[in-house]
Amino acid sequence: MSRDHILHRVRTALGRNAGQGVADPPPARIRVPQVAMEARVASLIERVRALAGEALESADPRAFVANAIEGKTAVASNSAYLAERGISSLAGVRSGITDREELRAVCATADIGITSADYALADTGTLVMLSTPQEARMISLLPPAHIAIVPRERILTGLDELFSLIPNPANLSSSMVLITGPSRTADIEQILVRGVHGPGQITVVVA
Amino acid sequence: MTGEFDRKVHDTLVDAKLQLAVYTATARLKEKRIETVSSEALPDYQELRTQANAIKKHAIDNLDHYLEEFERNVVARGGKVVYCKDGSEVSDFVLGLARERAAHLIVKSKSMTTEEVDLNERLEHHGLESVETDLGEYILQLAHERPYHIVAPALHMTRYQVADLFERCLDVPQETVIEKQTALARTVLRQKFLAADIGISGANFLVADSGAVVIIENEGNARLTTTAPKIHIAVAGIEKVIPRAQDLATFLKLLARSATGQLLSVYTSFLAGPRRAGEIDGPDEFYVVLLDNGRTRLLPDKAKRQSLYCIRCGACLNTCPVYRKIGGHSFPWVYSGPIGAILTPQFMGVQHSPALPFASSLCGACGEVCPVKIDIPKILLELRSEVKKAETREKQNRLERLGFQGFAWLMTHPRIFEMVGRIGRSIGWPKSRRGPLGAWLSERELPPLPARSFREMWRRR
Numbered sequence A: 001m002s003r004d005h006i007l008h009r010v011r012t013a014l015g016r017n018a019g020q021g022v023a024d025p026p027p028a029r030i031r032v033p034q035v036a037m038e039a040r041v042a043s044l045i046e047r048v049r050a051l052a053g054e055a056l057e058s059a060d061p062r063a064f065v066a067n068a069i070e071g072k073t074a075v076a077s078n079s080a081y082l083a084e085r086g087i088s089s090l091a092g093v094r095s096g097i098t099d100r101e102e103l104r105a106v107c108a109t110a111d112i113g114i115t116s117a118d119y120a121l122a123d124t125g126t127l128v129m130l131s132t133p134q135e136a137r138m139i140s141l142l143p144p145a146h147i148a149i150v151p152r153e154r155i156l157t158g159l160d161e162l163f164s165l166i167p168n169p170a171n172l173s174s175s176m177v178l179i180t181g182p183s184r185t186a187d188i189e190q191i192l193v194r195g196v197h198g199p200g201q202i203t204v205v206v207a
Numbered sequence B: 001m002t003g004e005f006d007r008k009v010h011d012t013l014v015d016a017k018l019q020l021a022v023y024t025a026t027a028r029l030k031e032k033r034i035e036t037v038s039s040e041a042l043p044d045y046q047e048l049r050t051q052a053n054a055i056k057k058h059a060i061d062n063l064d065h066y067l068e069e070f071e072r073n074v075v076a077r078g079g080k081v082v083y084c085k086d087g088s089e090v091s092d093f094v095l096g097l098a099r100e101r102a103a104h105l106i107v108k109s110k111s112m113t114t115e116e117v118d119l120n121e122r123l124e125h126h127g128l129e130s131v132e133t134d135l136g137e138y139i140l141q142l143a144h145e146r147p148y149h150i151v152a153p154a155l156h157m158t159r160y161q162v163a164d165l166f167e168r169c170l171d172v173p174q175e176t177v178i179e180k181q182t183a184l185a186r187t188v189l190r191q192k193f194l195a196a197d198i199g200i201s202g203a204n205f206l207v208a209d210s211g212a213v214v215i216i217e218n219e220g221n222a223r224l225t226t227t228a229p230k231i232h233i234a235v236a237g238i239e240k241v242i243p244r245a246q247d248l249a250t251f252l253k254l255l256a257r258s259a260t261g262q263l264l265s266v267y268t269s270f271l272a273g274p275r276r277a278g279e280i281d282g283p284d285e286f287y288v289v290l291l292d293n294g295r296t297r298l299l300p301d302k303a304k305r306q307s308l309y310c311i312r313c314g315a316c317l318n319t320c321p322v323y324r325k326i327g328g329h330s331f332p333w334v335y336s337g338p339i340g341a342i343l344t345p346q347f348m349g350v351q352h353s354p355a356l357p358f359a360s361s362l363c364g365a366c367g368e369v370c371p372v373k374i375d376i377p378k379i380l381l382e383l384r385s386e387v388k389k390a391e392t393r394e395k396q397n398r399l400e401r402l403g404f405q406g407f408a409w410l411m412t413h414p415r416i417f418e419m420v421g422r423i424g425r426s427i428g429w430p431k432s433r434r435g436p437l438g439a440w441l442s443e444r445e446l447p448p449l450p451a452r453s454f455r456e457m458w459r460r461r
Helices: A003-014 A037-050 A061-068 A080-084 A100-109 A159-165 B002-013 B016-037 B045-061 B063-076 B087-100 B112-116 B119-125 B135-143 B159-170 B178-195 B221-227 B245-260 B304-309 B315-319 B337-348 B365-369 B376-390 B394-411 B414-427 B435-441 B454-460
Strands: A054-057 A074-076 A112-116 A119-121 A126-130 A145-150 A175-179 A201-206 B080-084 B105-108 B129-132 B198-201 B205-207 B212-217 B231-237 B267-271 B285-291
Touching: A003 B063, A003 B080, A037 A054, A037 A201, A061 A145, A061 A201, A074 A100, A080 A112, A100 B178, A119 A145, A119 A159, A159 B245, B002 B016, B016 B245, B016 B315, B045 B063, B045 B245, B045 B304, B063 B080, B063 B285, B080 B087, B087 B119, B087 B198, B087 B231, B087 B285, B105 B119, B105 B178, B105 B221, B112 B119, B112 B231, B119 B129, B129 B135, B135 B159, B135 B178, B159 B178, B178 B221, B198 B221, B205 B245, B212 B221, B212 B231, B212 B245, B221 B231, B221 B267, B245 B267, B304 B337, B304 B376, B315 B337, B315 B365, B337 B365, B337 B376, B365 B376, B394 B414
Parallel strands: A054 A201, A074 A112, A112 A145, A145 A201, B080 B285, B105 B129, B105 B198, B198 B231, B231 B285
Antiparallel strands: A119 A126, A126 A175, A175 B267, B205 B212, B212 B267
């Protein structure tokens, strides 16, 4: 087992002893700006659009989703918020799946994945998604299109505010994913192509 | 090694298509970086660099402490940490686990650390299928090539080469439209993701206070690698540890901007242990392999230790006038460009790659763009002096010394300097390409000689 060998080498090289304490690290640099909610919404929408995503404010997200999924197959997360807004119960939407294999099979063939988001970051156009019994990871990943419905009070200014609200995401979930725009690559001749492995279309609905 | 290096440099310099490909790709990445770190776009860019440097310095100076804290927190979340001193220990661990779980198919997301130890080849040698899933890395795996660039691995290949490769390896008709090539890879790899037993990823950061690995990508292949299979193994160098999740607020702002000129990469995954009770998906088993592979060799020297701060953004490659001419495959190991020129000799020993510290014009651009402020030019100089000390070719050293003594004498005797200049201008540049001067001239063009020296023009003004 190389554990002790490697740690010993590290300590010897650094001139430290086993169990020796450390001085405090430099304080974390967290600067949360004051930004009015109207400006946050505007910035979020602008950023998502700049990434070739779709973004809009809607007082009736149910109607928007109903229209977007017409003629397509959709799978929705178990988010209480989606249920509350009447989205999970729309015709043509599969929801309420709690078994991994079943969810994987459904997501592998669905046209659209519908989720909420824990937060959105206004200055980068980012969705913040924690994996929970309500929100699985695969719904925002396997289908070629992703629609996220975000309550406007969940829009944060940016990364600094996120990490001041959640200083340690591991306390809440095994997975926190930040999603900034549609899946993309530029690996062949630097030509931008969207939707390489994850969804090529992303829609953020601010409700 | 020097002969091999010179040959590869020469091959790259005479390949006009390759020169154009490398030049345009690095130019684009470079411009996009500049747009996103400008003082209008990111007013506190310099403070962020200073902070990132301070955090990295603190973490590396106390590396054992943070590794142990990281390990404790991974275990507390139900994961496991495996320390490996080299590539054979990594493959032994993966092979052992695969055998116990009767696993055959592995999907891999991009990881320079696994490239260091040729993990795919080692696993395939033992009968496992290990598939790269990043589009660029997948292309390179089919072509049996090393990454050309830290963040744009297949930067040197054209759509036509990809078309030939796909035709040959995937048994599909010629397809030269990049969107369709990408879609083809998506289809092939999606099947692999859904059938894979194990997913192996790299890690951009290891977060000590959370026991989390952070993985940053644009395609979604790393998310699939860490979500679809029941086992996730993250392979990371020991230097990747940072103290707190809150430090990500600093590093995430710098990394994507420096690498590709994005404000954030498309996906940032913060993964802490296997899926928890009630979570619907995610892996059942979570392992973090902490690899040494020469890193502890860099720790004793306080000045050169900072080489381990690197967050692999590739900005120094894009800005380096030498990398942009000689390309990635001239470098003898997986890391190329200025960072490769300082990492390789230190990981492998200066005798392994004595030419690398000299493959630089010392213009300082690499140090200027480094988001964690590694003083690359200074380390290059220190490595040069180490190479010279190690060099046994005493004769060449004596000749060099004599040459410089003569030069110093000439420069302090202006009349003789002028005379030599006049004679030199009337004879012209030497035509012969033999001897040490010939070797130097073989890759350079000399400017035309002026009719008169500056001093002469000044006197006649």
